[in-house]
Amino acid sequence: MMHLWTIASLTFKEAMRRRTYIATILVALIFAGWAALPLHLRSHANTGDDPQAMLDSVGKSFAWMGCGMIKFFSSILAITLAAGAITTEIDKGVLSVIVPKPMSRSTIYMGKWLGLMLFLACSFAIWSALLIFVIWHQTGTFHTHILTGLLATFLFPLLFATLTLCFSTFATTPLAAGLAFISAGIALAQDMLFFMSMRLDSDIVKTLSTIVGYIVPIGKMNHWITKGLGDAGVDMSAITAIGQASLSTSTSDLVYILLYIAAALGIGLFVFQKRDL
Amino acid sequence: MQQPQPELAISTDHLRKVYKGSMGRQPFVAVHDLSFSVQKGQVFGFLGPNGAGKTTTINILLGNTYASGGTATLLGQPIGNRDVRAKIGFLPEKFQFHDFLTADEFLDLHGRLYGMNAAKRRSRIPEVLEMVGLTARRHSKLREFSKGMQQRAGLAQAILNDPDLVILDEPTSALDPVGRRDVREIVSGLKAQGKTVLLNSHLLSEIEMTCDEVAIIKAGQVIKYGKIADLISAPTTVQMRILNLTQATAQALEKLTGQLQVSGEWVSVTIRNEEVIPELVAAIVQGQGKLMSLVPMKETLEDMFIRVVEAGVAR
Numbered sequence: 001m002m003h004l005w006t007i008a009s010l011t012f013k014e015a016m017r018r019r020t021y022i023a024t025i026l027v028a029l030i031f032a033g034w035a036a037l038p039l040h041l042r043s044h045a046n047t048g049d050d051p052q053a054m055l056d057s058v059g060k061s062f063a064w065m066g067c068g069m070i071k072f073f074s075s076i077l078a079i080t081l082a083a084g085a086i087t088t089e090i091d092k093g094v095l096s097v098i099v100p101k102p103m104s105r106s107t108i109y110m111g112k113w114l115g116l117m118l119f120l121a122c123s124f125a126i127w128s129a130l131l132i133f134v135i136w137h138q139t140g141t142f143h144t145h146i147l148t149g150l151l152a153t154f155l156f157p158l159l160f161a162t163l164t165l166c167f168s169t170f171a172t173t174p175l176a177a178g179l180a181f182i183s184a185g186i187a188l189a190q191d192m193l194f195f196m197s198m199r200l201d202s203d204i205v206k207t208l209s210t211i212v213g214y215i216v217p218i219g220k221m222n223h224w225i226t227k228g229l230g231d232a233g234v235d236m237s238a239i240t241a242i243g244q245a246s247l248s249t250s251t252s253d254l255v256y257i258l259l260y261i262a263a264a265l266g267i268g269l270f271v272f273q274k275r276d277l
Numbered sequence: 278m279q280q281p282q283p284e285l286a287i288s289t290d291h292l293r294k295v296y297k298g299s300m301g302r303q304p305f306v307a308v309h310d311l312s313f314s315v316q317k318g319q320v321f322g323f324l325g326p327n328g329a330g331k332t333t334t335i336n337i338l339l340g341n342t343y344a345s346g347g348t349a350t351l352l353g354q355p356i357g358n359r360d361v362r363a364k365i366g367f368l369p370e371k372f373q374f375h376d377f378l379t380a381d382e383f384l385d386l387h388g389r390l391y392g393m394n395a396a397k398r399r400s401r402i403p404e405v406l407e408m409v410g411l412t413a414r415r416h417s418k419l420r421e422f423s424k425g426m427q428q429r430a431g432l433a434q435a436i437l438n439d440p441d442l443v444i445l446d447e448p449t450s451a452l453d454p455v456g457r458r459d460v461r462e463i464v465s466g467l468k469a470q471g472k473t474v475l476l477n478s479h480l481l482s483e484i485e486m487t488c489d490e491v492a493i494i495k496a497g498q499v500i501k502y503g504k505i506a507d508l509i510s511a512p513t514t515v516q517m518r519i520l521n522l523t524q525a526t527a528q529a530l531e532k533l534t535g536q537l538q539v540s541g542e543w544v545s546v547t548i549r550n551e552e553v554i555p556e557l558v559a560a561i562v563q564g565q566g567k568l569m570s571l572v573p574m575k576e577t578l579e580d581m582f583i584r585v586v587e588a589g590v591a592r
Contacts, residue, residue: 006389010375017377093371097434100339101390102362277341 003103007111008118015081015119023080024123027073031130034062035137059139063146063233066131067153067225074124074157075184081119082164083177085112090277105273113165113265120157124150149229155221155257160184162261163216166268169275187218194219217257223249224257286352286442286473287315287338293346294333294497307333309497311347315475315490317441320468322484322491322505323477326586330497331477332370335446339367352442363392366440370447370477372431376420380411380430383419384437391438405433408463424451432460436467443467444475449483461487485578493585501585509581514574515554517544519566526564533557542569 015021086109089095098108128150136142160180167176193209196202213219226233227249294308308330315321325331336342338349340357354361374383381402388398406412409429419427428451435443445464449457457480464474464487478484484491485505493501501508519526520542527544531537533556534546546557554573561568576584 002389002392006386010386013377014375092373093369094373094375096336096339096341096369097367097372097374097387097431098390099341100362100365100367101387102359102392103390104359274343276343277336 003101003107004111004114007098007108008115011085011112011115012118015115018081020077020081020119021123023073023077024126027069027123028126028130030069031066031127031134034066035130035134037138055139056141057234059135059141059143060232060234062131062135062138063143063149063229066127066134067149067229067233070124070127070131070150071153071156071225073127074120074153075160077123078116078120078157078161079164079177079180081116082161083168083180084173085116085165086168086272087171087176088173096277099277106269109165109169109269109272113162113268116161116165117158120161121154124154124157143230143232145228145230145232149225149233152221152224152228155224155261156218159218159221159257159261159264162264162268166264166271169268169271183216184218186212187216190219191222214256217253217260220249220253220257224254284317284353285314285350286317286319287313287321287350287475289313289334289338289347289349291347292334292337292344292349294330294337294342295345307497308337308344311494311497311499313492313499313502315473317352317473318468318471319489320464320474320476320487322488323475323494324481324484324491324582325494329494331494332446333497334494335367335444335475335477339365339444363438364441366435366438366443368428368431368435368443368445368448370450372428374419374427374431374434376422376427377418379416379418380406380422380433381415383430384433387434388437393438401437401439405437408436408466409433410459425453425456428452429456429459432463436463440472442473442475444477446477447479448476449478449480457483481577481579481582491578493582495586501581505578509576509578513548513551513576515546515548515557516570516572516574517546517557517561518542518569519544519561520569521566522561523564523566526561526566529560529564530557533560 086095089098095108099105131150132142132146135146163183164176164180167179171179190209190213193205193212197204197206197209290312292308292311294306296305296307298304311330311334323331323334333342337344338351338356340362349356351358352361352364375386378386384402384405385398388402393401403412403415406415409432411426411429411433414422414426419430422430428448432445432448435445445460449460452460461483464476467474468487474487476484476488488505490504491502491508492499522539522542522544527537527539530544530546533553534548536547538545548554548557551573554571558568558571
């Protein structure tokens, strides 16, 4: 275990050295900016609606937008950090003095993964805390569902860090990052294809949407964010019947997401153990 | 399958490494049927021209690269054995460390990776820093170090765990003459403690000064292997300046050596071994000659290396 934590803390320090914490701070500043917006005053002034209902609506919007922002920035951060985690260290020759030490390659790989997750979790925790503060500050409410929504949002950095680290075992840094973005691009088509299949009443397009959802389960993860947030957030896609249908999810989807992440971790481990440095 | 031999620090048996060709390229054989062994307690020189397969071999021994064929053992155990790895120190040729760490932090990190406990690390780190001359810079970040100082830090890392086997791949490539002398002293110290050192260096004068045995490899094969004194077996030339050299003395010298060249006061003879030198001196004195100087001209390791590598002589 000492080896695992040593590699994890080294990876964490490496992330700090690369000053990725600046990205964390910059995103945090956006949330801080939200907190400073005088939104509740405007809602009083502009409409004759129930102010509390207005504030509730604003809170839900903040929750949904906030989760979206955290999802986006944590994914970018995960890809940035993980893309060079293995290949760059091999190219530099850093790993050639680490691998001969009395530990397995899987310990090194898992240590790197753990270090990345620790850094991402710290950034995620800061942003999440700020989002909750913003909603409370602006609306005076706190929905416990936001916590489950945020928990589901963490699937994004978890998946992208794991997937990109896996790519990093065989691809150069730009290629590993590129593959991760391509994966995200493919996955984004899932809901669009589902929407089209409903409009066009096309089983082929619907099947294609399902397949895309299995290749990279980002759509399933998005649906779990919506489900997790529940009445604490408002997913604009759900305002139509088709949109609502496209957002359906189940526990088996969550199991699939977790198995997918575990498989990416396993493949990365396997490749790293087999490759030459 | 090679049987483990406990008396050997390193043993390779028909080791082979082929890099698969990709995108239409031909496969590249980096190591081709490499067999050699290093006794425990030896300082062993691992020599060869660029691209001979030395670093690939070292990487195979350390588990950084996987062999395509053959077997190898370290300290009597198959490569990859975790207990054995704890007894090995390694300084790579292409060294780049986590330069955001201070020398102290860097060694503490590697101490942890060696599995050393906190007390052991606390006592050992100042020792090795002293050995490599970095005590005064222990709190400086590695990125503030010169290349030579980084190599010293790397060397400190390689001996941190008090290893039984130290593998040094070009350990003096970035060092000045003082640094090179320090490395020689460290290697000598390790030998005195009964440690085994595998030294890969292009500085053959250093190899000659520090190593007991050498292996010269070319195109992934051992082409010369043995004790340095045995390998440098070419006839030794002795150059002398003799005054009053008579015909009788010249004949006596020729009789002792079989080959004599005279150019004024300068006489050059080829001898088979150094035992003849006192007899040469005696013959000159007996013939009333005045011996002003005598310089035995031995083949150096570098001479032998160039001769062997250019000829590609099989052992």
